[in-house]
Amino acid sequence: MALQDDDPHERQNETADLGQYLSDAYGPCLCEPTPSTTGCHHTNIFGPRSSPGRPRLKRGQENNVLIYSGCFNPPHLGHYSLLRRAFEGSQDLNVIAAVVYPYWTHDGGRLKFEDMWSRVLGAVKRDGFNLKFIEVAGPDHVVPTRVFQPFEWDFEIYRTILSNAGREFDLLQPGGQIERMRGYGYWEDAIDYTKAANPKNNYPDSEHEMVEDMERTIVSKPRFTLPSPPSTVGANAQPNEDTDNEPVAVTDALSETCISENDAGSYKKTEHGSNIIVPERRKIKVCRRIGDSETWVRFVPADATPLTFSSTRIRRILEGGFPKDGHLAGTSWTRSMLEDEALDSVKEMVLHPEVLARIMLQRHGIQRLDEA
Structure with missing residues (x-):
């Protein structure tokens, strides 16, 4: 049946x-399992399986x-x-x-x-x-x-x-x-970047309807987003001197719709005929x-x-900023020492500076006051 x-x-x-x-x-x-949890x-x-967006x-x-x-x-x-x-x-x-x-x-x-x-x-x-x-x-x-x-x-x-x-x-x-x-x-x-500039009336009626159906499908599809890592909050943005004044545009090959990014970082949909030309380097x-x-x-x-940085460079910077014998002339490490010269030089490169600092401290056997 x-x-x-x-x-x-x-x-x-x-x-x-x-x-x-x-x-x-x-x-x-x-x-x-522990007395407070029956599993993990x-x-x-x-x-979690109940969370949206899986x-x-x-x-x-x-x-x-x-x-x-x-x-x-x-x-x-x-x-x-x-x-x-x-x-x-x-x-x-x-x-x-x-x-x-x-x-x-x-x-x-x-x-x-x-x-x-x-x-x-x-x-x-x-x-x-x-x-x-x-x-x-x-x-x-x-x-x-x-x-x-x-x-x-x-x-x-x-x-x-x-x-x-x-x-x-x-x-x-x-x-x-x-x-x-x-x-x-x-x-x-x-993808075909020229289609974003073609007006809809250039399509036959059947293709016109098909394009509109595809657009509705694409617009309703959720976009994947990556959360900004903690180390980028308040960090200085790296400008692109050649392209900062040009519109950021991506043409969806299925919907033939142009998705562009405005100054606020959000995206907006531009219909056909927008005449946006995407630079070759984009x-x-x-x-x-x-x-x-x-x-x-x-x-x-x-x-x-x-x-321009790499994991190898970050490791070398950190290794150079930690003492070999685990001591700093009698100075104990505290959370405020994340501003130490070595960590301060990489905090805008790594994703979680505090986690990396904790790992490096443990590796070198240095006790921090806030963990004593």
Whole structure:
């Protein structure tokens, strides 16, 4: 017996909670309950199950998840900016979530991580959903003398998003053009920027109605947002001298609607005929592997001057600011010593300065007065 279109059971089965699949695949938490708690929330991936905005799989479409792997030792604003730009530059790819994988902290190591995702893929496929992955990587992974290869996982990943938000991209020229990657074709616009300037009356009636339907779908789709890290609150913004006076515009390839950012940081929708021209250095580009068009690299340009620091540089600064023997000439450490010269020099680079300070103090065996 066929279900009616308005059957609630059918509607319910059209989507599924991605976090639940991950929790089931990861296995039960091994934390022992305490008198005050009967369990923990370590396997409540993407937050409490009752919270709104949890990523959901949807039938009849490709559901993409970003995977961002690295050492992140320590995590800093370059990592944050790269992931943010990857999300902002993949709105047309139906990216529903991102998973950050630090090489050195995952319980069970890489094998357990891959095994978990293999189980997730199997369960998702059995339930009729299409789940795929896109790798996020910094431009330092592109070596001009070698053919770029995505990170080799046990599950298939053949698409990559790069951005220079976290560091400079050696192949990016001053005018916004990008040199060819070895083994890949020429860079092309990832989306059709010209359609944003075409008036609606240029479309036949049937296409006009179709475009309006797509616009309603896109406008109702929630946009992913990353919360600002604590270290950026009150920090000085890094200006982009070449582009600060130009409108920030992103054209949605599906709705053919221009989404632009105003001075307050919010986004507004501009209808066709707006005549916004996107500068070359602001365009999202893509190049495809020669002989394998499904393998591609997408480049999302930074929306500000690329950051110039790295985890290695941060570690060196911190190591240079701490005594080797764990003593500071009889001075005890307090919370106010976060303003110490070493930490003060990196507090606008890292995501959580206080957490990093605590780790460094413990590592060097220095006791803080507020923890005595």
